[in-house]
Amino acid sequence: MTAFATPSPDDFMAAAPKSVSGSTPWASRYAAELRRVILEHAARAPRTLQQHLGPSELGVACDRQVVGKMAALPTTNHVADPWPSIVGTACHAWAERAFDADNMRGGLLRWVTETRVSPHPDHPGTADLYDAAEQAVVDHKFLGESSMAKVRKDPPRKYVRQLLLYGLGYWKLGLPVRRVVLAAYPRTAATLDGLYVWEHAFADEQGVIVPEALAALESTFAETAHRRALADELLAGRLRIEDVAAEPDSSECYFCPFYRPQAAKDGGAGCPGTSTQGPYALPQGGAS
Template sequence: MSVSPEEFMSAAPKAATGSSAWAARYASDIRRAWLEHAAQAPRTLQQHLGPSELGVECDRQVAGKMAALPETNHVVDPWPSIRGRALHSEAEDVFDADNARTGVLRWLTEHRVTPHPEHPGTADLYDAVEQAVVDHKFLGTSSMAKVRKTPPRKYRGQLLLYGLGYYLEGLPVKRVAIAAYPATAGSLDGLYVWDQRFTGPDGEIAPEVVELLTEIFTDTERRKRQAEEITSGRARLNDIPASPDNDECYFCPFYRPQAAKDGGTGCPGPGKVAAVS
């Protein structure tokens, strides 16, 4: 993002549009159906945090989710999530069909793993031939550029947690990989794969993997204590340290830039975060 989340949100269209007054009203009805359906999606309603959330760098966001605080970000549009769910469903069909075509059980799709007893999750893909765990990411142009440079910590953490889940089940995991798809492009030519080794020649988890997983588990325990502080009333959300980021804040359920002006609920976001240690 070249502008702050606050600037982006203030400039965003407030409603669907159309070629006439009737068309604009009808577009709003269609948009409402999509949004209400998205709000009832299982992933939206899930109460536990999975591997995709544990690697987020912001204590405030994760602790707030653990405390089950009500959302204050009512502006972010769920369309990217809707598109992502649809493409993930298609990806499952694609690799299941490849197994059927070849007669070889190479791909294991949408498999539930438990890298942490309290935080299971569903991994996208396991490749039995390459002994690799793969996570599908369907990305826009700017997010794709970031993955090509260095995948965000939350992506790497999510992937390593899935790898650990398979490893704990006794399956060999030599590598983990992000398959980054150009979701808004006109072809698959922009498909990019980022990979990292998970185990060494001895079959043991690589030191750099252990290091990041240890960080994530340490963060998780600290955030659970922070969530308990919030639910007990001994702390407010904005008492929890935050790691503001223009991209991450925009999609955070607790982002509310107006909080910087009125002191109300929600996190004000980048440049205005009052955090205490």
Template sequence: MDPQGAALARWVAELIYQRGITASRSLAHRVGPSALGTACDRQLAYAASGTPRLNFEADPWAALVGNAIHTWQAELFRALDAGSGRFLVESTVTYRNVSGTADLYDRRERIAIDWKTTKKNKIRTIRRSGKAPQNYVTQLQTYGAGLAAGGERPERVALVWLPVDGGLGDIFAWVAPFDQAIADAAVDRLGSLRGLPPRSVAATPSRLCAWCDWYQPGGGQGCPGNGEEAR
């Protein structure tokens, strides 16, 4: 490999990494709807405690690609709305003191939509199963509850998967009735973990540990996991 080219590639990657960890979403220390659905109580306890990020190993590229697509989708629906007020785009919602940003709400169809980006193979798996990951469902239903608390009347919620390596024909939408009880259960769970030392809370290690902001396999203030994240 050309040494100069390799050096340049590393430099570009480092600058992208630094910008990724300083983006507003990355610096947010409050617990939003996207954090509520984690299967790991310890991860949620870390978020509730406001502990700063401890893991600087995770590659942010996939998240940056997802954010870029979210931005494009927001511009699309703002243009389609054209000031009519039908579409609420990237609107701040709050439910029981948990605030977040709802990607899209269509007042005519009374449906809250959250964009998800992934590879088409993952989309095919979700399409075959007909089941959405529970963490995403919790996140989405909390957005719905926030919209309802703000005076909107959501009847349905939807997760729309957009492929990063496919075409428009690979887009898949999962739709369900709005269910405030799911949001209530998630916020109750958060309340039960507030004030607890995160390390005293049971962890649920998985292959996703490496992307947790508080993953520290060598010890320290963070969570060491148990090695399952590598499987």
């Protein structure tokens, strides 16, 4: 039997949620009560409870994370904080109202908000925005500083695949889609000056999907079929989640439901991520 080191009390506490604070002992206790209400509500949100994977998850590079979700494995990540997701959800709702209001002010239906699309028969999702004037599919991302920097340098694969899948969803509805657009908003900045837009061609003037976008979509569909097969093997007991290839990422692991850095020490359930992140990595900006 392999011997695993027992985590020290310092290690254990490092993984626990940090204490909230206040100006007095009463204020600190009250801060904890406010956080309890917010976290319990977040845990019951439809986005948290949904079982099916949408376009936003199919492009994740890590097989282990996606296969685990497909198999509905129990969550082992108890260190992630939902606050970035809560802020992102609130910002998405505000943006929806803003673009709907612009339609009313202009008297034209330029913007189509929050539309259900089915780019993949088993993985429908809700796309943020369609711009009829530009024939563009837009996805809002409200990002921290480090995530904004990554988008400016080279958008993560999962964002690009998500955009192309949403574009395919609208294309299947019969709407013209010339380009897909990632609108990255600086979630933690004091102004909107840092707003950054990234675009990718989707189809030509004849409505034919361009080769680069088509190749990425075909790759996503093939990858999804392979992951579904792995999930079926997992559910049948012929495969362990540890046998599925993992691709740890410092900005992705912290929010993965199966992330549990202590697994590297105690051999217990969960994916340890990578040792290059440190035993208890902190989020690197977050996104929604």
